[in-house]
Amino acid sequence: MTDQHQQKAADALAELRRRIDGVDSELVALLAKRQRCVEEVIEIKRTAQLPARIPARIDEVLAHIRKLAVAADVEPDLAVAVWREMIEQFIAFEERQI
Numbered sequence: 001m002t003d004q005h006q007q008k009a010a011d012a013l014a015e016l017r018r019r020i021d022g023v024d025s026e027l028v029a030l031l032a033k034r035q036r037c038v039e040e041v042i043e044i045k046r047t048a049q050l051p052a053r054i055p056a057r058i059d060e061v062l063a064h065i066r067k068l069a070v071a072a073d074v075e076p077d078l079a080v081a082v083w084r085e086m087i088e089q090f091i092a093f094e095e096r097q098i
């Protein structure tokens with residue numbers, strides 16, 4: 001590869017990484033919105049003496065995500081794996097506060 005080709009590759013990579021950083025900023029803002037909802041769920045569960053982990057609801061969320069991923073042309077197993085981990089982290093977050 002010539003220096004010119006390498007410079008072009010480096011520029012393209014830098015631009016894509018700027019876009020990825022922008023997407024990550026949006027994702028963290030959305031995660032904060034989701035956490036605010038979970039914080040309200042915690043208040044209700046505490047009062048109603050409900051457990052943090054509700055398996056039927058987990059199944060429902062994951063089925064919804066799989067459908068959305070297919071429609072959005074995102075690898076469904078990737079999306080479900082990300083959500084599964086996020087839900088586990090939110091359950092642990094709930095369990096620390098309920």
Ligand SMILES: C=C(O[C@@H]1C=C(C(=O)O)C=C[C@H]1O)C(=O)O
Binds near residue numbers: 055058
């Ligand atoms: C937020 C809830 O609590 C847990 C967390 C979930 C989530 O992060 O989507 C889903 C199911 C629950 O076990 C809930 O019950 O809705």
